[in-house]
Amino acid sequence: MAQIFAYILHSDGVLDDSARELLAAAKKIDAGAEVTAIVTGKGIDDACSKAAESYKSVWKIDNDALSYPNAEVVRKALLSLLPADGILLLPHDTFGMDLGPGLSVKLDSAFAADVVDIEGVEGNTLKTIRQEFTGQVNTHVHCDISAGAVINIRPGVFQAAEGQAGEVVDKSGELGDLSAKRKFIEVQEAEAGEVDITKSDVLVSIGRGIEDEDNLEMAFELAEAMGADVSCSRPIVDAKWLEKARQVGTSGKTVKPKVYMAMGISGSFQHMGGVKGNPFIVAVNKNPKAPIFQVADVGVEADILEFIPEITEKIKEL
């Protein structure tokens, strides 16, 4: 069985949640695997020791050029170290999307992305499960791993594995040229908005099902009647109907309300990734098969354009 590697995201010595999720995914590929964690950056001893609490082997790749994880530089570093038939696991987030596809081409390996489950390996075939159409259907996808593979794992679906403590191996001296045609300049923080939805107890969250900007008014009326704030999914912000600070999701805010009303939202993982703290989730959607009904506590199959005014009326009467 080929060697399995997991790329560890970290900042300030703290490992990302994906670090031990990737270990869990690796164990589904090969239950007996001794998985190697890869930690890149500058001054990364803390992150390496953390990783060595659950990984048998940790490759430390310390270099000035890696102080920010620029995917092009990380790719060059990995290319000089990874074996040709290795299996590398990455989180399918904004970093993994940036690195994975190009790296797989340079390694001449197979690439699978946004993998939500792994059924194991048979010969040279890695059997994975993916979703399509924002989770309306699943697919079995088989990868030929005879020349290695890069597998991007969806964050938050594998239960973090405990693993066994291991050792840090310093690979920093084995790197080749790390010059890049893309240079990192800075990270600009998202702007604050007029409401802070991360502090709200109750959210009326609006998705593309609202259909028209003018219909947003009914959402604000419902929120007012409930004593809630209005949040939304990404397409509402893309259309410039609401400000970015109201967007829930991986590229928006992480909210921790007591009650979350998902109105006309399909339930993509990037959206639900921003809903934390196990709230009571109510979903209203006209499609009974919408994936949001798999994660909601209570569901209503209805047209929100009719449902919202009706429930608002009744709440006002209370």
Add this chain to the structure above:
Amino acid sequence: MEILVCVKRVPDTAENEIEINSEGNDIERDDLVYSVNEWDNYAVEEAIQMVDKHGGSVTVVTVGDEESEEVLRREMAMGAENGLLLTDDAFEGSDGRGIAALLKAAVEKGNYDLIMTGAQADEGYAQVGGMLAAMLDYPYASLVNMIEVGDGKLKVGREIEGGNMEVNEIDLPCVLSIQTGINEPRYVGIRGIRKVASVEIPTLGASDLGLDAGSVGEDAARVKRIDYFVPEMGEGAEMLEGSTDEIIDKLIELLKSKGGIK
């Protein structure tokens, strides 16, 4: 600036319920409404705006069948000058890498400064842009939501977790994958599409692209979709049933007990 934008024809999920066919090997495609992948409209709009400001032209390219021509025309109605349809029976069953290899061959037939893709398409791989860049040995940035043109370079913002923006400088030529929200794609009406109805769109097959059939298509694919299935529904939500009035009464009671109504 000469810009090539890659676009994909995809089922419009806002308009359709996705059903699996009886063999379980595909979704029911017969009655589906198709449109341009949402992300690709943003890429085309961005390209048009860049050309308006800095000169040059926009070409849109797709790998698909004859029906894919309609998405090219739609993007040409937005303002892309040229269209290019890559189609051949030999392309069928290509995985993402096969698609990228085809696009690479098309890039090499032209003289482009910048290539854009959408950040992802209907299948959610988010792979083609990064693969294409690696094959061309061009630098790449994904999830781009800001572009400023400099001298032989671009300043690009990548949207990362939390909506923060990672700013990079990237040499031209390069490949960028575009994130939604970067601009407001213009509306195209029937009339706009009619205007470009007679513009000729060149069609290229395997031999035109100088590709041997074995390097793309099903045989070359290392990633294979075996079948479709409906995910097992776990616990799932408790669906409220009854008349609208009954449903609303039940929901209000639940909301009260969970602290949802103040």
